Amino acid sequence: MSPKIKRVLEIIPGAASWGTIFFLILLAAIKPVACAILIIVFDFYWIIRTIYLSTLLFLAYHKLFDYKNRDWLSACGKLKPDKDWEKIYHLVLFPVYKEGPQILGASLECLRQSRYPKEKMIVVVSFEERNPGSNQNASELERRFKDKFFGYISAFHPDGIPGEQRTKGANATWAAKTAKQFLEKSGIALDDVIVSCFDADTCVDQDYFSCLTYHFMTSPNPHRASYQPIPVYNNNIWQAPSFARVVEISGSFCQMIESMRLEKFVTFSSHSMSFKSLVEIDYWPVDMVSDDSLIYWKAYIFFKGDYRVVPLYITVSMDVAYSNNLLKTVVLQYKQKRRWAWGVENFPYVVEKFMEERDIGVLKKIRRAFHLLESHITWAVWAIIVVLIGPLPLLLGGKIFNQMAIGYNLPRITGMLFNFTLITSLALVILSRAILPPRPKEVSWTKNIVMILEWIIVPVVIVILGSTPALDAQTRLMLNKPMGFNPTEKNEKKVV
């Protein structure tokens, strides 16, 4: 594909988002009635969408609750004799950069406490060689966990391998290649290995690997699927500041909703897949930031559309990104969300590959590419339209517009939307309480009240940490200013 077409594809998301915003602002000034009509249509669409998605969220929560009450290891044991689950090995990769033993130790401890047989688990902690503390960290962790699993490997990803960028995907690929050598040496068939790539702070549920094994064994064509758990940010949720908590819980909710929309579902953050498939598709992309979602698209294109994501309604818990002062926390959160939103780089990649790929149906390709583009544009503009552009026709429309029926009705309809958002927020508050871990003893009971009241700040948070980072990421892609991989600083005050 010519570089010009690639540039055009990179420009499309940002141009569409900025175009939508500027078009509406201009329309509000020149044709306030037309702008008001568009805003009402969008508001109404958003209400319907919110009802629809909230219902999906409750369905997902129901499944989460259902999964929690099942004994997955026994379920594996009851599988038909032809499904020999005991031959399955779990390869767990932790590509890390600066995270130390305090964070990794807690994550590995969660693995150790897993109900799944540890003699069927291989752990690879892959450090960046360029980090001076890597050797010391590796030694300390080896001392604690070396003999706790079937295999425990400390890998060191060299810096500056040709073709690589300093990304998590490059480190994960190095870890996977190191593990492959170990598996071949140990005589373990790659077909029988499920690989899970986790963030350094990922703490899995005790039943995660049992549940994963069960789904792997019972899924049709299990090697053509990724297995996506529900990411929650419970590790330090009680200690995190309100707005960071609201953002992260909202993120978990989004993931729960997405898990119900299978045709759009892609991998995110910590997830699992067949190791054989991973080797076949040549591992993670080593030069792109959003490796977690790109691995899905890479597999989808490699297997000519015959690849899917199987939702696992079981949680993997991570840290809420926060710092010791509010501004730093906002910056941390902003950067983390911008990195997530950098997933927009998938769009040019996917469309480029779709154009080269002939075996996937045209309609299927158009639908998937459209979904990808639409989700990123919506992410960048919806909060801005609802919160900031909504009142513009009234402000810019002048006296005549304000005397018109539509000028009079516009704030009432947008007000109705706001009231409805409050009702939806109430449902979210209830649900957020349901997915919270128990309150630690050192945290005051008054925090319960704060955790309910904090949802009032949602309209502010969705603009600052919802739309703006997404718009920022799209603008960078549009202006060809690539974003390096900036790992989120993990809070050392981890509570497991």
Next chain:
Amino acid sequence: MHGEQKIRVLLFCLSLAVFLVGLPVILCFALGYKFDPRSLKFTKTGLIFVKTQPLGASVYLGEKLLDEKTPLTINELLPGKYHVRVVLKNHYPWAAEINVEKGKVTRFDKIILFPVLSSVKQISQGRSASFWLSEKKDTVYYIDQSDNCVYRTDLQGESSVEVSCLPQNLEPPVKWSLSPDKQKLVLFDRYKIALINLDAEGDTSGRYRPFVLNLPGSDSNNIIDVFWHSDSYHLVIVSVSDIAVMEARPNSSVLKLASLNKTDTCAYYNLSSDTLYFSDAQAAGDGNFYENIYKLDLNTKLFLFRDLIKLRQTGYEPKDKKSP
């Protein structure tokens, strides 16, 4: 397809249906369109918005009482004239003939429903002629016409006390005027000016002693009007023969500023600029007298400066004092 996915598809279809059906309804409502089932046509309507102070009033559209109370919006009104009446118990009703235009909102959002005066309470005694509020807005002073005395009462009228009575030799006052600082009351008849100093401590009974200012030749020099200077210390007196100033204290002397040739002079005093406007017939260059309106600036041409007053009251020289 799994059960959840079936539910999801059903929900999606339902949501789509609600959107497709609901959107035209909402847009028609927003734009003011109403479906007329008789003509099977959409008609563009207008609306009326009524907001009252106090809220919660009932609204009649023609003869029909509407269910909602104010503030309310009367939607989907065909263009034309409507009689709207707003009623609230113990308040005077409000009514208007309103012309509704298509696609427009007619706003009546500044309606004040005034209370019916059933709760009027008398707070003064006798025959109150005039009243004013103290600087702190916590006391009412009033003059009782029956005994020509000034009384003071609280805002509820529950503690009315006599402040001072006007001098007996004063004819029924032509006019009374309160000083800008509301500390002194000046009254005058055709010949005399009486002054009650309300900022004085009063005698042992708390009464304020009135005093009469003597004007030279007051028997023939009828007083037309008396004004307070903005310093609340000087009085500007317009009589049939001249314009004079004097200090509002006992035994003060009179300073004559201008002679008047017209006996029925009209005068107006601008307190904010201390300027006196008056009508008179002054001699022109040709020696004839022509009636005109004149202006006398009392802020700069006399030694009536606030600084001087301050100096007298506090005993120190102001830093920014300017020479007169």
